Amino acid sequence: MKKTLGLILTLVLVLTLAACGGKNNAAESPSPDAGSGTATNSPSAKPVTVKLGIFKNVTHAAGYIALEKEFFQKQLGEHVTIEVQAFDNGSDFSTAIATGQIDLGYVGPGPSTNQFLKSSNFRVISGADNGGAVLVAGKDSGVTTVKDLVGKTIAIPTKGSTNEISLRLLLEQEGVKITTDNSGAQIVARAPSDTLVALRQNEVHATLIPEPWGTQIEEEGIGKVIVPWDQIPPNNGDYPLVILVASDKFISEHRDLAVAAVKANLEAIDFINANPDESYELINKRLSELSGKGLDIALIKAALSHMKLTSDVSEAAIEEMAKVSIEAGYIKDVTVDTLDLSKFLDLSILEDAKSGK
Incomplete structure (x- = not known):
């Protein structure tokens, strides 16, 4: 009886130690998600x-x-x-x-x-x-082509903007100089919302502007797109x-x-x-x-x-x-x-x- 009881106690002790060892190994081993790079699965982030x-x-x-x-x-x-x-x-x-x-x-x-x-x-x-910018001319500007911009004023959202760069390339390819007098086109900076007012009052004659402003100008009857987005340089809109x-x-x-x-x-x-x-x-x-x-x-x-x-x-x-x-x-x-x-x-x-x- 004593031998049987001793064997049982020994077996329980062995199983207990094995279980504890198993838990320690599991804690040290990385989970399947470890190292996956998913930040949400990393509690230590x-x-x-x-x-x-x-x-x-x-x-x-x-x-x-x-x-x-x-x-x-x-x-x-x-x-x-x-x-x-x-x-x-x-x-x-x-x-x-x-x-x-x-x-x-x-x-x-x-x-x-x-x-x-x-x-x-x-x-x-x-x-x-x-892409996504268009050249729009005011309805009373008399501008129907880029070459008509000689002696006119063109608005861009801000100086040095991507829109101004596209405008300069467009004018250059059409042979229109940028000047400060009527011998060429003049460029001024206007916020898009202010440009709508300036076009309506004929203070500026055209604008190279990002959408949806161009479409809005057309829908409100203020002007008309004369160069669509897929013809704006460089690379015909794909820039x-x-x-x-x-x-x-x-x-x-x-x-x-x-x-x-x-x-x-x-x-x-x-x-x-x-x-x-x-x-x-x-x-x-x-x-x-x-x-x-x-x-x-x-x-x-x-x-x-x-x-x-x-x-x-x-x-x-x-x-x-x-x-x-x-x-x-x-x-x-x-x-x-x-x-x-x-x-x-x-x-x-x-x-x-x-x-x-």
Whole structure:
């Protein structure tokens, strides 16, 4: 009896030790999800705040959808807090990213290239939208072709903007000089809403403006589109109008989050293409939040039909536009011959996002 009891106690002790050892091994072994790179599955991930910049413009539709559908939140992870900052123009945005006020965001290549050549501390990591700007002439301007712009005044949203660069290229290819007198065309900066008033009063005679402003001008009977979006240079509308950029500091410290942001951008582009009707409503919702005023859904639909949503980035087109900025005097201390944008684009992040890394 004593032998039997001793055997039983020994067996219980052995089984208990085996069980404890099994638990220790399980705790030390990684779970199937460990190392997957999914931030939401990592309880040890430190809280991070990501500051994202975006414009109050429908051409930034991919960013709007990525926010509204929470693609950014899903891809960046639950440990990330996203702070959105809205901008009215590329100059303010570019200054903000160069000075560390934001980490990444959507902007045009014109002002961002100008700023990069000064500060060299942020990079293009993806495209978002190609094209989406049109040349509109006022109804009482007497302008029906680009050549009619001699002696006329043309408005662009801001000096040095991508729209101004396109306008300069368009005038050059049509043989129209840019002057400060009636021997050529004069360029002035006007906010889009002010441009509508100026066209109506014939204070400016035309504008190269992003959608949906061009469509709105036509619908209100203020003017008419004389050069559609797919004929605007460079490359007949297939040029980067909106790109996704990130600061060097952000890329260095959080490259995984930069890749995640590009994944969210890709997801948003795919969603818009697959679900246009739902996208129009979501874009209008975010636009209303950022600007305090929404748009007629028909305008948003028209605007999206006049642009090409894509993550692709043409380095050649950005370089061509930079040369225009140099010749216009917006880029100082750099000549066309010494222009070097090789470090401005870091498309390895886009490649990683597309490959699922």
